[in-house]
Amino acid sequence: MAISISSLFKKEVVEEGGKLMAKQRRFAYASLIPILLYMGLFTLFPIVWAVVMSFFDYTPIREGSGFLGLGGANPFIRMDNFIELFTGTSKPAEVFRLAVRNTFLFTTLVLPLNLAVTLPLAVILESINERFKTLFRAIYFLPAISSSVALVTIWAYMYAPGWGLLSMMFKAVGLVPPKSWLQDPNTIYFGVPLAMIAVVVAHVWQDFGYNLVIFVAALQSIPKTLREAARVDGANTWQEFWLVVVPLLRRTILLASVLTVISSLQVFVIFQLLTRGGPKNQTQTMLLSIYENAFRFANNLGLSAAMSMILFMIILVLTIVQFRILRTEWEY
Amino acid sequence: MNVEKKNRAPFWILGKSGAYAFLILGLVATLLPFFYIMVSSLKTDAELRKTPPDFFPQQPTLKHYLTILTDEKIPIERNVANSVFVSLARVLITLFTSSFAGYIFAKYHFKGKNLAFGVILIQIMIPFQVVMIPNYLLVVKFGLIDRLWALILPAMVDAYGIFMMKQFIESMPAELMDAARIDGASEFGIYSRIILPQMGPPLASLGIFTFMATWNDYLWPLIVLTSPEKRTIPLLLVWFQTQHTSNQGLVLAASILTLLPIFFVYIFLQRWIVDQATQSAFK
Numbered sequence: 001m002a003i004s005i006s007s008l009f010k011k012e013v014v015e016e017g018g019k020l021m022a023k024q025r026r027f028a029y030a031s032l033i034p035i036l037l038y039m040g041l042f043t044l045f046p047i048v049w050a051v052v053m054s055f056f057d058y059t060p061i062r063e064g065s066g067f068l069g070l071g072g073a074n075p076f077i078r079m080d081n082f083i084e085l086f087t088g089t090s091k092p093a094e095v096f097r098l099a100v101r102n103t104f105l106f107t108t109l110v111l112p113l114n115l116a117v118t119l120p121l122a123v124i125l126e127s128i129n130e131r132f133k134t135l136f137r138a139i140y141f142l143p144a145i146s147s148s149v150a151l152v153t154i155w156a157y158m159y160a161p162g163w164g165l166l167s168m169m170f171k172a173v174g175l176v177p178p179k180s181w182l183q184d185p186n187t188i189y190f191g192v193p194l195a196m197i198a199v200v201v202a203h204v205w206q207d208f209g210y211n212l213v214i215f216v217a218a219l220q221s222i223p224k225t226l227r228e229a230a231r232v233d234g235a236n237t238w239q240e241f242w243l244v245v246v247p248l249l250r251r252t253i254l255l256a257s258v259l260t261v262i263s264s265l266q267v268f269v270i271f272q273l274l275t276r277g278g279p280k281n282q283t284q285t286m287l288l289s290i291y292e293n294a295f296r297f298a299n300n301l302g303l304s305a306a307m308s309m310i311l312f313m314i315i316l317v318l319t320i321v322q323f324r325i326l327r328t329e330w331e332y
Numbered sequence: 333m334n335v336e337k338k339n340r341a342p343f344w345i346l347g348k349s350g351a352y353a354f355l356i357l358g359l360v361a362t363l364l365p366f367f368y369i370m371v372s373s374l375k376t377d378a379e380l381r382k383t384p385p386d387f388f389p390q391q392p393t394l395k396h397y398l399t400i401l402t403d404e405k406i407p408i409e410r411n412v413a414n415s416v417f418v419s420l421a422r423v424l425i426t427l428f429t430s431s432f433a434g435y436i437f438a439k440y441h442f443k444g445k446n447l448a449f450g451v452i453l454i455q456i457m458i459p460f461q462v463v464m465i466p467n468y469l470l471v472v473k474f475g476l477i478d479r480l481w482a483l484i485l486p487a488m489v490d491a492y493g494i495f496m497m498k499q500f501i502e503s504m505p506a507e508l509m510d511a512a513r514i515d516g517a518s519e520f521g522i523y524s525r526i527i528l529p530q531m532g533p534p535l536a537s538l539g540i541f542t543f544m545a546t547w548n549d550y551l552w553p554l555i556v557l558t559s560p561e562k563r564t565i566p567l568l569l570v571w572f573q574t575q576h577t578s579n580q581g582l583v584l585a586a587s588i589l590t591l592l593p594i595f596f597v598y599i600f601l602q603r604w605i606v607d608q609a610t611q612s613a614f615k
Contacts, residue, residue, distance in 0.1 A: 043463065301465050315459050
């Protein structure tokens, strides 16, 4: 009797527990389904749509026939958008190929300049008094939190021809400033147009705060004993930097570099507003081309979608690299 | 002892004062553009046209600021209200969806959980310009072109926010939840009365970030908003740049006014903001 009661009781508890679990599961599903549907509508479906659209000659101006207006007047053209972008002679295709080159040029210039500024600055910053460190770090990060549009206004004023602050500074130290920083297509240094250099400088100024705070955080996590040991062994600060700090920061530098490249490939505001892609398309970039072909000069969304796929593939490879770096085991 | 002293001397030949000199050089380079625009925005029109210009205004004036704030032709109240509305709506919605979904992922066990989380994380890996064109067409289909909801609807769920909240909630003890269940709390009640009140710091970080990102957002509003009274602040500023090329003072003052609200937030919350930015790199 006693045994059966206790077993009955046990069974009830289990059942009760099972019911509880089922109730919780229902709650979890009911809560997540709207969120997943939302992600489906605004992330997954658009990705698929963009991929499909890149194989169509699509513009919303023409009424298509099939699902989403793809088909009929907006025909399926297989790889033609991509073939056009890589080899075609139409204006958008030629400008896009220039844009690809410019985007890579921009990224290639931004990365080393960014590291050359942020690494030494982070090492010095890390070594000073805590109170000043916080203050300096906060100020260096100021451009990074600012509205890009406002910063472009600032730089347009700094780069104003003749009487802009940069020209004035050049004159003050006895240099001859260029006639026009942003609009002269004929001033080219080592194959890099002056306007591109101007954009790179403005962008690095705006963006260096991110890598700086990442490096400062990484430096703080390096055990003091490692650097002290190097010093006890007679290393000077220069050697300590190159032989201890840089190798220990290798993973962080790699990660910061990948993040910098990914974000540099997608810079928009400064190109659209400071140079408008000019002069003579010297600062035309991939994202600017995508925007202009889709929304500004033409409504050629199929071609723009193909452009965005090319940019996406490049970024995807870099993102995979980023995740691999993040997953590597790391210990000081 | 000697080591400790050397520890404070960073660069090999620069020494301590050299290090500070380098830092201050960086400081000047960072602040000079802001400072120059600020002082220039206080110049009179005549002074702005003067060549070569003086660095500081000779007769400082707030004229340009007053023009922007009071001129009837500039719908600044509307534009500020638009930015505030969109930013607050996105902050509140993102905080809710992130913390709620984060709670589900952190505290419930069910089939397909990893798959569902993976689906959400896809958003982090997809650059904006890939979904930009289809999302524009979606907004057209929903009839939201030139409406502020076009800025809110596609940005209601933030995968990074969910990820962040999930990590935070995972570290909270399950005992509290069980105790609340015994007391008869509903599952949603556990979220709203037990979990949410403990989430101040991470919600604040996410909220600040969402606010700044929305306030500064430019490309998406540029695509979906068309009429002057629907503009957000960055669009207003760009309109200023194109309309008032001859009136530099107005453009400069407008830039400063655009920057100020974020600077104001930043002064009080800079530690949080910088820490959050650092962490997001290692997400």
